[in-house]
Amino acid sequence: MRQPSRMTVRARIALLAALCVAGAVALTSMGAYLTVYRSLYEQIDDNLGSRAANALTTPGLTDSPSGRIPIGFLSLTDVQYTVIDDRGTIVFDIGQPKPAIGDAERRVAQRQQRNSIRTDERTDSRVLAVPVPGASEDLALVVGQPLGPTRDLLNDLAVVLLVVGGLGIALAALAGAAVARASMRPVQRLTQATERVARTGDLRPIPISGDDELARLTQSFNTMLGAVQAAQEDQRRLVADAGHELRTPLTSLRTNLELLLAAEAPDAPSLSDKDKREIYADVRAQLDELTQLIGDLVELAREDATASVWEAVDVGEIVEQALDRARRRGSDLHFQVWVQPWVLIGDAAGLERAVLNLLDNAIKFSPPGGTVRVRLGPIGDGFAVLEVADEGPGISDEDLPRVFDRFYRSPEARTLPGSGLGLAIVRQTALRHGGEVLAGRAPEGGALFTLRLPGVPA
Template sequence: MDAPGRFQRVSLRARVTLLAAFCVAGAVAVVSLGAYMTVSQNLRDQFDENLRQRAQAAATAPKVTDEVTQIPGAFLAAGDIRIGLLDQNGQMFYPHGTLSPPTSGGDLDVARGSSLENIWTDARSESRVISVPYPDGQAIVIAQSLKPMNTTLGKLSVVLFVISGLGVLVAAAAGTAVARTGLRPVQRLTDATERVALHGDLRPIPVSGDDELARLTQRFNAMLAAVADSQERQRRLVADAGHELRTPLTSMRTNLELLLASEKPGSPTLSDEDKAEINDDVRAQLDELTTLIGDLVELAREDAPQVVQEPVDLVEVVERALDRARRRAAGDVRFDVELQPWSLLGDSSALERAVLNLLDNAVKFSASGGTVRLSLRPLGDGSAVVEVADSGPGIADADLPHVFERFYRSQEARTLPGSGLGLAIVKQAAERHGGAAYAGRAPEGGALFTLRLPGRPFPESH
């Protein structure tokens, strides 16, 4: 596996630690190298300047007589250097008991007067050598050992190396601490996702601070809350659907078992009237099951996320629903209709189903010869309302807060056909389109249902 692949397999915490250590190591290395080079250059410059001053002092020192030879008086005061007098022929005079300083061709040029100074480094003796002119065609040559300065620079390099290593270790420790502290919310998110995946645990994660990770945690908690709410709604739907399906299925099973038992030899026979009554009951229960299953399918479709939205002429939607309601209603129920233009983006079939449910509900509770009032009008605030009012008994105060709940049926509605899901479908369709559904009392005395939807007064141009 290549290096990038291996690096990607390292944990994020380790990568943060390594990155901090590498960054500090690079910075410390640059600073240490710069400090070493600066100190080294300064020491060398000071060494050369000191050597130059000593050479100039030696060249101007008074002469003394050593037996029959006159030599510079500085020869007698030199203790840490090697010093000598070089003539034009290359002959070197130096104090007895000392070593001769090294020479080069540049030093001979100084003795001959063709150069004013020559300074150089002798690698064999590890010393710095300087030569300056001296009277009578000679040159003072001074050599001073570089070993003390090199020892100092060596110690400095060791100190800088140790400090750099400590800096890298401190940076790695600091990077580890920062990674552990900074990535703790990420670790909590990781633990939460594993908890959800393995156990379905949707508990929210504690949030601390207000940085990007805290906001990410808040969004994750919001997602967990949405998933928990969706699961709870699904659980209630399944539980309520099972409860509602149990009653017609039990009744149908009883009727079918009674019919089958009457066909067995020796069993009491049923009269034609009893058989007809049982057949009517079975048909009614089948119709109830068909309606209930259709409503459940519609609710499941409404719960799914809406993918496609299209321009909808709400007047056309309401008119289609009205035609279907008229075909289902008894001939003695009248419709009072008033529609004004309105358009919006949405799902026309879902809106048609919602309006049809309101009309069917109004027809069901209207008395014989009653009137169902249907109106579509804008409110002037960017929304319009579809109002359906009936001439029935109205909604009791105790039932008003619950009429849009799934499977809820008032005491009066329990004797009438229906699944208790129609108004829940209306509410979901309204909320799916950014609107709302309301229930109240109509001026006529019956129930008044209002479907409020956003949009614009005129159909959108294509």
């Protein structure tokens, strides 16, 4: 089934401009026509009224072919007029065209109303009736003027308004189309850039011109492109680093397994029980390293995604839960703890993993019998700080800028178990919750990690 074509934004703008101008032109034309219409009819009524008044107030009589008539009637020769009695009978006729006579005029002659003025549709004329003062019987002067010239003038005005209005609407549509074409050009560039990104994956920024809303939209789109490009770079770097880190334990596993299989082959020298135990221990260690590395990679991928459940979380309770697990791993260490309740909206599982990573890092580098200091409390600006300090060798100045990079391990840490992802997970969790994490030196001489999180006291 063929989909109906949709009107483009450019066509909508042009149509909207034309409709707005059409509405304005229609209202203006209607107002102008009605104003002229009323003015012309008022002029006719005023003219008929003044002519009738002058005819009735001018004294004297004069001779005419039909007899003696009031001198004032001579001023009515260019309009239709006559005199009727109270029965509507014409009592004065000089042989010229007469205005229409109806009930309204008879009522004036009968003195039932002061005067009347109306439009007679049959003769298409304007008819005025006024009583004749001082007559021996009830009479009325009826004056009429044809409306043909007036209607012709109004028709001409309507045609002019229609033509001018139509031209104005057409010009408005053309101007709207031109404005739409110019204003939509940046949007077209954005559309082409989006199609280019979808087609080729090219994330080059779009040139920006001007400082209007569309320029800001282009800037926002360029920012988005930069974020997508950075995310792609992070993804490629993560895959490359993960492949590099997985290669070492997999190679070691393959070597040990090939050695064990070779020892089982016929006529092959057998391995001693001690060698087998060392190989088995090495295999278990490599499997543990692979398990931890894969778990950290899964956790890091989960941290990059949006958490499925965000709820009110007491960071103090999370720290206590992480300490319970950390004490089992560092049974020979002393933990100095000072924790105040602190509530935020976040991912409880992710926060606990981040806190446990900080504690595991402190346990890993602490000397036997050392002290791990854990402190959580507000700092007065809507944030709380979790500090984890140890008495280990600390972090060198060269390593400080890179301790939170993925897979980064200092020379001292490469001999210890770990994947190099624990602190990267801590940083991801902090950023996802609107906080930050910093590394430095503790007064005890070891490492000090500070996790800053927003929230409120419980």
